[in-house]
Amino acid sequence: DGPVRVVRPGVPGGALRTRLSGHIQARLPGSAGGVAAALATGDQGGIGLADAEAMRRAGLAHLLSVSGLHITAVVGATMVIVxxxxxxIPWLARAVRLPLVAAAAAAAAAIGYTALTGAEVPTVRSCIAALLVLMALAIGREAVTLRLVAAGAVSVLILWPEALAGPSFQLSFAAVGAIVALHESPQVRRWFARRDEAGAWGGGRHLARQLAALLLTGIVVEAVLAPIALFHFHKAGLxxxxxxxxxxxxxxxxxxxxxxxxxxGDVVGAGVPFWWLAGVALEGLLTLARVTAAAPGAVAVIPAMPGGAFALIVGGMLWAGLWRTRQRWLGLAPxxxxxxxxxxxxxxxxxxTGDGRHVAIRTPDGAVAMLRDRSGDYTQAMLAENGGVDGLPVLLxxxxxARCSADLCVAERVSGARRWRILATRSxxxxxAAALIAACATADIVVSDRRLPRRCRPRWLKFDAALLAKTGGVAISLRTGAVTTVQRAHDDHPWRRLPMVASTVADERRLRRAPDRTQSARRADQS
Incomplete structure (x- = not known):
């Protein structure tokens, strides 16, 4: 370790994306400028942590990730302007099919915007979808269909097959698929079809229908995205x-x-009034996010969702989305x-955690308490999320x-009809050795980031450095006796392989002494 040393200085000004982000944030300081930069370049680094969290809790984080909304706006604006x-130009309008020229210009704008914003998976998916829509319009075919969504998904998976397992791909295509499936429904089409609006209240009825369509679309999209967000992030905005x-x-x-x-306007030195108006609008957006995020019950939080439950929900949503007849309602069962x-x-x-340094114990009031007084924000947030808690942990x-010294903590928790005694090292x-062995004998569970003596034999489980090197992070439910580990018994994939410590018979016996309901399942934490 040591002071940071400049090996080679960067190019002054940086790339176009960096320069544009810096220019925007110089015109609009604070989180408003960060949001403006995110909309233009996809760079979210200028948004304050509190405002970024408020956007997530309010369900508005999708506005910060350049995807379908932004590509649609760019394509639409380009086509209208061109x-x-x-x-x-009368002679050009007579000689050339202007919609084709406008579509070509919009396609070029979509590709350029995608490259400028970093070509992330949601942006590439949206760009591909926009190009397919423009192509369909050019040849006179129906543009927005589930075939379009499937074509975009296949195109992304050909380029990045690993994206299938990531939340970005799943959230992006789930949202678009839900919108298309909803508006392909014959009943929804009848509800919101264009019609003559006679009388003095015609305009009001038309506006009410459009707002109802927007609200219904938002509810369906939120309902589809919530299980995916809960599965990957343990929380979802309501x-x-x-x-x-x-x-x-x-x-x-x-x-x-x-x-x-x-x-x-900045090109000709006339951008100041537009920046002021944009700043006012951006502050309004941030205020909306803050108010929504602070509302009671704004976020649903759960611990790790069972993989089988997630598969049932996704399968049911796919069934309901792909069918157009009454059979789609059968998807509600799974x-x-x-x-x-x-x-x-x-x-x-x-x-x-997988290194045994950080331990969180659920308190009687439902919070989680951290073993160590000092731990990073990421570790605290990760343990709180995996514990199904909205907020940061308290101190054990x-x-x-609990009774804690500088080196050890002993906590007693009542779960069901039994009192559990948990011992953990914290330095x-x-x-x-003799005192530690005696303390182990009185504990049900012992946790340590060091290798404990063989004679340290708790009544149920001992997770020390040797065993944690093979199991990874661990989550334990005292009421059911379920033990969930990051590493599975035969999970030997190269990208998941952990440094292995020689197995001992005692390690295997400790796990086998757990109740029959003990299971080794998918990850309990993501550290």
Missing amino acids: LRLLAL YGALANIIAIPMTTFVIMPLEALALV IAAGALWTVAAPFPDLLV AEQDF AYRLD
């Missing part, structure tokens, strides 16, 4: 559908056009079964059910 400008009714039109028709006008399975899954009472040393200093 068509209007070319239509001003008020996103309502917040997006305001946020999406504001972003599409106010913020992005004002930002584009401001950038164009969705309900997966939801009930998720709700019935026990919350872990004890969480241990400050809890009434790297040498401990008296």
